[in-house]
Amino acid sequence: MSDIRVRFAPSPTGKVHIGNIRAAIYNWLFARHTGGKFLLRVEDTDLERSTPEAIQVLFECMEWLGLDYDEEVFYQTKNVKRHLEAVEELKRIGRAYEVEKTSRDGKTGIVTMFRMPKEGTIEFDDIVKGHMAKKAEDIQDFAIVRSDGSPIFHIANVVDDIDQRITHIIRGDDHVENTFKHIEIFKALGAPIPKYGHLSMIVNQQGKPYSKRDGAAFVGEYREAGYLPEALFNYLLLLGWNPGDDREVLTKEEMIRLFELEKVHVTAAMFDPKKLAWMNGEYIKQIPPAVFQDEILRALPPEQAAIAAAKSEAWWNLLIAQIQPRTKFLKDLATSLVYFFTEDYPIDPKAVEKRLAKPGVKEILLDLIPRFEAIADWTAPVLEAMVKELSQGNGMGPWVHPIRVAVSGRTEGPGLFEMLELLGKETTIARLSKTAQNV
């Protein structure tokens, strides 16, 4: 155990940005690595956006990614009294004062300002960015209480960090300038100054900050798109950190053991959806067969799932062996497997044109039917041997391609003979004759 306490402090807006969740991941890993505590603080002071639904979305996101937190959730709105007490204290010692100001939208009122020192240097050693220094004169006094009496981010954030006894603040790069201000508040309040680690931003393909306009910018979208939480977690971690060797796909245990904040990069990282997709495939390949079977059953519509559930263990083993390495996204399962579970499967017109709508194909299919009927041992090797013999060593293409399209309606999928074995003799022959008639 250690005394380390870190927090993830998002404001719930109904969606969780990937840059934000990366900060959560780094906080979580840092806490788990050091044996410290990882706390969740909901900065819900924006009453319009901070709805119970938005907070629920945040919780679901955390749970989906496996970001479990210690202690009770801390709600910023519940600490307003303490924020204002701190403001009174600052006023009492002359570090805060009231002034009439006009806001951008033209409203005039009395706000409370924090008084920055007018000389000297404010500095801190950022765990990822290194030594940071700024002349106090370059930072102006800033507002900490609105004219309506509500505390502003700067004071609320610092007081909450004091109350939660946060030792390390790991957050986005965009807070660097705030840190110089916040350090002065900590000092004025006589509180210990936490250590800081500022994380670079995630940028889009154009090198600009990743926003919602760049497509999937929120965690929920990845979930819906069929990404595995482990893959997104691993990918986000690698965007700015590496274990020091060439390993990229890491278990949670390895991540926790190897993670070091000091090794996190200072430079902004570009988000590469292609590499994420690759990583997703890597994690899909790692799914245990029994779990993968459940994923298939969940992906299928109920009637099809019922049929699938009735299949034998051997049948499932073959199917999974064939399908799992070919799957990039679990949500594709339903479409890529339909023809196994219903006669009402879509037929790709392009596949028909390319493989079936040709002279001689009908004859080939009709010729195959009795040959298939004669096969007693309906297994992939036997079926393959039969077609191989037909081709007489001249390549099985003329048989293989039409059969595939005839029985599945598509040009891609499992190995053909495995596919036939999985479909079964009866179905194969029925579909063959039906297709032969329609060609």
Next chain:
RNA sequence: GGCCCCAUCGUCUAUCGGCUAGGACACGAGCUUUUCAUGCUUGGUAGAGGAGUUCGACUCUCCUUGGGGCUGCCA
């Protein structure tokens, strides 16, 4: 404008003064003698520019250029 930060293949990165600059994704070629994948083999592409320090600089220093952040009664 001012202040702060950053800079290795297209992208994510390794390199803590010795580099024929390594890996991964993506891309190209090939093999696995049926598709699509998987797997394996293989190819090309990088140190923004300029000074300085040094026997030696991708690595250290400075300047230039380029990029980003902040500059709110947002967080």
